[in-house]
Amino acid sequence: MRALVVGGGIAGLSAAIALAMRGAAVDLVEVKPQNAVLGVGIIQPNNALRVLDQLGILEPCLAAGYPTEGWVYYDHRGIELTRFDSLRLVGDHRPPNNALPRPALHAILTERAASLGVHIALGTTVAGLAEDDAGVDVALSDGRRQRYDLIVGADGIRSALRRRLFGDGHDPQFVGHSCWRVTVPRPADLDRCALFFGIGLKAGMVPLTRAEMYLLLISNEPSPAHVDLPEQRRMLAGYLSHFGGPVAQAAAMIGPETPIVYTPVEEVILPAPWGRGRIWLIGDAAHASTPYLSQGATMAMEDAVVLAELAAAPDFVPAAALDAFMARRLPRCRFVQETSRRIGDEGQLTDPAACAARNERIRSAEPGRPRPHETFLAEPV
Numbered sequence: 488m489r490a491l492v493v494g495g496g497i498a499g500l501s502a503a504i505a506l507a508m509r510g511a512a513v514d515l516v517e518v519k520p521q522n523a524v525l526g527v528g529i530i531q532p533n534n535a536l537r538v539l540d541q542l543g544i545l546e547p548c549l550a551a552g553y554p555t556e557g558w559v560y561y562d563h564r565g566i567e568l569t570r571f572d573s574l575r576l577v578g579d580h581r582p583p584n585n586a587l588p589r590p591a592l593h594a595i596l597t598e599r600a601a602s603l604g605v606h607i608a609l610g611t612t613v614a615g616l617a618e619d620d621a622g623v624d625v626a627l628s629d630g631r632r633q634r635y636d637l638i639v640g641a642d643g644i645r646s647a648l649r650r651r652l653f654g655d656g657h658d659p660q661f662v663g664h665s666c667w668r669v670t671v672p673r674p675a676d677l678d679r680c681a682l683f684f685g686i687g688l689k690a691g692m693v694p695l696t697r698a699e700m701y702l703l704l705i706s707n708e709p710s711p712a713h714v715d716l717p718e719q720r721r722m723l724a725g726y727l728s729h730f731g732g733p734v735a736q737a738a739a740m741i742g743p744e745t746p747i748v749y750t751p752v753e754e755v756i757l758p759a760p761w762g763r764g765r766i767w768l769i770g771d772a773a774h775a776s777t778p779y780l781s782q783g784a785t786m787a788m789e790d791a792v793v794l795a796e797l798a799a800a801p802d803f804v805p806a807a808a809l810d811a812f813m814a815r816r817l818p819r820c821r822f823v824q825e826t827s828r829r830i831g832d833e834g835q836l837t838d839p840a841a842c843a844a845r846n847e848r849i850r851s852a853e854p855g856r857p858r859p860h861e862t863f864l865a866e867p868v
């Protein structure tokens with residue numbers, strides 16, 4: 488098996504690792520000239536820890552991050568509504584969840600891929616593709632021409648490969664919310680992920696390391712239009728003033744120079760199958776989700792492991808393997824997209840009575856149980 492992975496994000500690096508672990512010769516092209524990622528933090532729920540274990544990088548992720556037992560939900564004043572404990576999927580001696588800075592995860596994935604012999608070409612992309620029954624001839628932007636058994640399109644939410652295969656009818660759709668994130672010092676008592684439900688606004692606090700956490704805020708926005716930095720600071724300060732308790736204390740730590748990561752929330756709903764012949768899409772290229780279950784990167788890593796299992800099999804037949812891939816991936820990824828979208832919409836309700844009813848529903852959840860979606864996602868992949 489000779490595979491080309493297009494895109495060096497979480498999906499692409501995970502696919503490269505999973506394929507190389509099964510003996511494939513893997514090239515990866517990343518269009519960015521530097522091996523760096525922008526980003527704040529990544530929450531790794533229990534099914535993420537399971538797939539990190541399969542990729543051989545669980546321990547470094549736990550060491551670089553902040554393991555947590557579960558979630559705690561508050562109202563906007565900081566009064567606790569309930570708390571959830573997650574199922575342990577990687578052994579009783581290990582935590583159920585983790586979160587870590589995004590650059591730390593990138594460094595761990597890159598090091599693992601390099602140690603398995605994956606050849607990574609930065610500043611490079613695909614210039615042309617020609618598929619026949621036995622393989623795919625690829626012209627790369629650096630002038631090389633190579634032949635591969637499989638092309639993995641892991642080029643993210645604005646995937647050029649998706650457009651090449653399926654046209655432009657599947658571009659990302661803005662869902663009406665934006666996410667604001669800042670990294671600030673972690674309060675000593677923040678030892679699980681916390682969400683704060685307000686009116687038209689939701690905030691969150693995620694421990695990333697012993698020293699740091701990120702503060703997040705979700706707002707309703709009329710469009711995904713660019714907002715310049717001074718306006719971002721003004722808007723974020725206004726939104727955060729809605730909250731009391733721990734969020735207000737965290738907001739007070741935002742300085743005039745604190746970087747703000749502002750992301751209009753978008754989804755990609757691509758009908759099955761997520762590929763043609765020997766060219767398969769994974770991760771955000773195939774199924775970008777709203778972030779309210781913290782599952783986007785996890786689904787990308789699960790895609791990678793399933794893809795490698797099917798594509799590196801000795802009896803690999805592309806059409807049958809792609810069908811098998813879709814049978815295993817579509818139900819989970821659609822469940823995440825639909826559940827996350829519903830939870831996201833509930834979090835952004837603007838009617839005070841509806842918000843009070845929502846908070847009452849949350850309060851009535853028995854403390855210490857897993858969040859409802861976890862049971863489905865704990866099922867074997």
Ligand SMILES: Cc1cc2nc3c(=O)[nH]c(=O)nc-3n(C[C@H](O)[C@H](O)[C@H](O)COP(=O)(O)OP(=O)(O)OC[C@H]3O[C@@H](n4cnc5c(N)ncnc54)[C@H](O)[C@@H]3O)c2cc1C
Nearest residue numbers: 494496497498518530612642643770771778781783784785
């Ligand atoms: C606000 C927010 C918070 C989130 N929080 C979480 C979380 O806590 N936990 C979680 O699991 N998920 C989370 N996600 C989702 C997660 O970030 C994504 O699902 C995940 O990063 C997708 O990885 P990817 O590799 O598919 O795409 P990307 O990370 O976008 O990687 C794509 C890569 O391909 C490269 N590329 C693009 N075009 C080309 C090309 N033509 N040729 C070569 N390379 C190319 C890009 O430069 C990039 O490096 C969050 C998402 C958002 C928006």
